[in-house]
Amino acid sequence: MPVAATDAPSSPPVSTLVxxxxxxxxxxxxxxxRVSLTVPAGGGLLLLGANGSGKTTLLRTLATAxxxxxxxxxxxxxxxxxDRRALRPRIALLTHAxxxxxxxxxxxxxxxxxxxxxxxxxxxxxxxxxxxxxxxDRVVRxxxxxxxxxxALARILLKSPDxxxxxxxxxxxxxxxxxxxxKAAQAVRARGATLVLSTHHAPLAASLCDQAxxxxxxxxxxxxxxxxxxxxxxxxGALV
Amino acid sequence: xxxxxxxAAVVGRELRTEWRDRSRVGGLFVYGFALVxxxxxxxxxxxxxxDLAGGALWLGLVLAxxxxxxxxxxxxxxxxxxxxxxxxxxxxxxxxxxKALANTIVLLMVACFLAPIVGLLYHPExxxxxxxxxxxxxxxxxxxxxxxxxxxSLTSRARGSSALLPVLLFPLVVPVLLASxxxxxxxxxxxxxxxxxxxxxxxxxxxxxxxxxxxLLFERVIDEG
Numbered sequence: 001m002p003v004a005a006t007d008a009p010s011s012p013p014v015s016t017l018v019x020x021x022x023x024x025x026x027x028x029x030x031x032x033x034r035v036s037l038t039v040p041a042g043g044g045l046l047l048l049g050a051n052g053s054g055k056t057t058l059l060r061t062l063a064t065a066x067x068x069x070x071x072x073x074x075x076x077x078x079x080x081x082x083d084r085r086a087l088r089p090r091i092a093l094l095t096h097a098x099x100x101x102x103x104x105x106x107x108x109x110x111x112x113x114x115x116x117x118x119x120x121x122x123x124x125x126x127x128x129x130x131x132x133x134x135x136x137d138r139v140v141r142x143x144x145x146x147x148x149x150x151x152a153l154a155r156i157l158l159k160s161p162d163x164x165x166x167x168x169x170x171x172x173x174x175x176x177x178x179x180x181x182x183k184a185a186q187a188v189r190a191r192g193a194t195l196v197l198s199t200h201h202a203p204l205a206a207s208l209c210d211q212a213x214x215x216x217x218x219x220x221x222x223x224x225x226x227x228x229x230x231x232x233x234x235x236x237g238a239l240v
Numbered sequence: 241x242x243x244x245x246x247x248a249a250v251v252g253r254e255l256r257t258e259w260r261d262r263s264r265v266g267g268l269f270v271y272g273f274a275l276v277x278x279x280x281x282x283x284x285x286x287x288x289x290x291d292l293a294g295g296a297l298w299l300g301l302v303l304a305x306x307x308x309x310x311x312x313x314x315x316x317x318x319x320x321x322x323x324x325x326x327x328x329x330x331x332x333x334x335x336x337x338x339k340a341l342a343n344t345i346v347l348l349m350v351a352c353f354l355a356p357i358v359g360l361l362y363h364p365e366x367x368x369x370x371x372x373x374x375x376x377x378x379x380x381x382x383x384x385x386x387x388x389x390x391x392x393s394l395t396s397r398a399r400g401s402s403a404l405l406p407v408l409l410f411p412l413v414v415p416v417l418l419a420s421x422x423x424x425x426x427x428x429x430x431x432x433x434x435x436x437x438x439x440x441x442x443x444x445x446x447x448x449x450x451x452x453x454x455x456l457l458f459e460r461v462i463d464e465g
Contacts, residue, residue: 017345041391089329097320103260112256118242138258148319159329186286199330 014076015041015090017032017062021071023218024061030199031057033218034071039194041076044185044209047198054218055198056095059165062196063093075163075194086101092161094169099153102141106132106151109140113155121158130154131180146170147211153184164188166197170204184209202231244398244426246330250338251345254454255314258346264311265346271307272300272354278362293362294424300354301347302384302417306406308346309388311340313396322396322462332459340382347381349354367430372440376427379443386450394461419443 017039024032027215032054039045047055060066064084073080075087080128100109107123114121127136130150140148156164169181185208189195199205202212206226214222214231224230258265276296283289316322325335355377358364393411395401423439 062304063327065327088327091327095320097323099321099324100319101257101315101321103257103315103319108256112249112253113328114332116246116253116325116332117328118245118249124355155324 001013015192016077017043017045017073017075017194017196018111019062019071019073022061022068022073023070024066025069031218032061032068032227035215035218035220036239037213037220039196040212041194042189042192043211044189044195044197044238046202046205046209046212046231047196047215048200048202048212048222048231049198049215050200053215055215055216056167058215059093059167060095062163063091063165064088065093073166089159090162091165092156092159092163093165093167094152094156095167096171098148099155100140100148100151103139105137105139106143107136108126109151109210110154110158114158117158126158127151127156129184131176141199144145146174146177148181149173150177153181157184157188161188161193163194164196166195169197170199170201176202202226243331243334243353246334247341250330250335250343252378254312254339254342255345255425258342258353261315265349266310268304268308268350270355270385272304272350273357275300275303276354276361286363289362289427290364291425293358293364293428294426295421296362297351297354297358298380298417298421300358301351301380301420302410302413304350305343305384305388306313306409308350309343309385309392309409310396310402310405311427312343312346312389313392313401315398317396320378326462332463333455335337335462336389336455336458337451340385340454341384343389344378344382347384348377348381348401351377364428366428368427368436369431370427372436373427376420376436376440376443378422379440380416380423380445383416383420383446383450386454390450390454390458392460393458415446419446 019035019037022032022035023030035058047058049055057066061068062080062217064080064087067081075094078087080087104112108129110121110123110126124136127133130153132147135147137226138213140151166185170178173181185195185197195208197205197209209226212224212231213220279296280289283292388409392405395404395408398404418437419442423436426436
């Protein structure tokens with residue numbers, strides 16, 4: 001199903017994501033320019049584009065880490081920025097910065113984040129889900145990049161979010177790690193949450209999403225299905 | 241109650257991180273020790289040292305506090321934990337109070353380390369109400385930690401944060417340095433006019449202002465988008 005720029009429905013499902021004319025600049029440069037799209041509740045959107053095309057800016061804006069300079073985005077009909085305090089518990093963002101404490105162990109990190117969120121966690125079970133059972137008591141500073149990525153995924157999923165934003169989730173991962181991420185993403189969608197995922201490797205993520213867009217210089221330059229042959233073509237801005 | 245639990249969780253995580261990387265607190269001890277030692281040797285005669293004990297202690301603490309506060313946010317920024325915390329279901333005020341309380345505890349540890357060293361180097365002859373000294377130390381450390389946490393959050397993401405932090409913080413904490421040093425000196429040297437209570441009152445008012453207002457400002461500083 002192609003991505004469509006539409007108006008927000010009157011009573012959208014709880015995790016329907018509607019982005020309308022969203023723009024964000026850094027200094028004078030527009031990193032995101034007039035992006036409009038809709039992802040239905042439980043849907044999956046694949047973000048494609050070269051480095052610097054605006055994928056991370058879009059994800060961080062949707063996560064409410066960045067304020068949009070123009071346009072708006074809503075989740076379940078509620079404006080993301082205006083209602084950010086209420087919506088943040090429902091949104092999970094995985095970026096290159098894992099949000100972990102390097103001097104704490106994997107289990108301590110999960111327990112600390114759960115405690116700050118006001119609930120307890122079965123750290124062993126969460127670590128088992130991402131294949132880190134044997135590393136539960138190891139300090140994160142000793143982890144490989146792939147292990148950090150997996151632990152960061154376990155951390156963001158502590159929230160049971162309605163909107164999951166994954167920025168290059170497969171980077172630095174071995175085949176086993178990629179399978180862990182894919183399984184987690186499938187589980188997210190299976191329970192009705194909306195998934196937005198950016199990657200340079202469309203074939204890896206095609207089965208996880210049902211819509212795709214390509215960004216170039218902050219603008220959408222292509223829309224289609226994730227398994228469309230054009231999705232796998234490296235971005236050079238010529239694909240309009 | 242949720243807010244209190246969140247504050248406790250932030251304090252616990254901060255102190256656990258401090259404990260794991262003890263080099264940071266160790267560095268503060270060495271830094272504070274070097275300051276009070278250099279000041280003691282810089283005095284022209286040993287007869288002046290007892291009068292300067294309170295001032296030396298608080299000068300060492302104020303200068304050490306800038307290093308402590310800067311480092312507390314460096315830990316958050318190392319792996320993007322500050323932004324992750326902002327997007328977590330934890331009130332920004334709880335983050336502020338948690339970090340400020342943890343910074344207070346770290347500064348109290350430095351104060352407890354420096355106080356006997358100042359006693360050895362400056363030979364104060366206690367004649368005042370020494371039982372009030374812990375109160376002054378707690379109030380003084382809290383008065384450094386609250387505005388310090390706010391300013392460190394402001395400068396942490398700026399280039400040259402280590403230089404910027406003291407430039408912005410020192411003008412704010414001049415009343416703390418004056419009140420703490422004066423109260424400590426009066427408690428050590430004798431306080432016939434009962435002025436120490438007034439200086440302690442200054443610290444209490446300073447704390448009331450900053451522990452309430454700075455939490456509101458912190459939210460604006462870290463959530464500017």
